[in-house]
Amino acid sequence: MPTKDEFNNERTLREERSYVEMIGTLADLQTWYDQYRLKTDVIPAEWDRIEAAIPVRPPQKVVSIRLDEDVARWFRAMGLGHQRRMNAVLRAYMLATISRVIESKKNLDWKGDPMRGR
Template identity: 35%
Template sequence: MTERDIRGASLSDLRRMKESGELRPSIKAESAPDLPDDFWDDAEVINHSKPKEAISMRVDADILEFFKAQGKGHLTRMNAVLRSYVDAQRSKASRKA
């Protein structure tokens, strides 16, 4: 698809297009690090009362479905997971310094 070829598509249409190779990522992202199976077992959603910025972000369909399946507040939970990752990376970097 090009910027001029924008059209609506259902989730099933997108899955079909992905499976047939019509959709490809626009960038080559690094693969996520392997985490132990129990990594998120004790995770808690912590509400950080910081101002948020509206963005547009593409995520894998199964990731979005997972968060939506947990009910209302899926975007807040996704932000909390990202916050947890950022905090952990900052903590790791400060220990090295």
């Protein structure tokens, strides 16, 4: 595995913007998860329906997706908004690959080594 010094740490403007957006998305997911775990009966049931009344999300495309049964069950067990959380997880992964926080196949050469300067 390459060391940190072997990677070109300079990102393009697009990669840097994606990195910043990814960090924000991950922070939002962490905040949601922390609040979800601390949630008690003290919070009224109507609280979960408030965000549905505020249409501030970007337009979405309806797609059909096949998930492993345990993955679908785990997200559904989180309750209302589970599809938005799935989307947020996918967005974080997308931004991580665009910003080169994690390497994708398109960032590797034919031998599987990281490509530099591309």
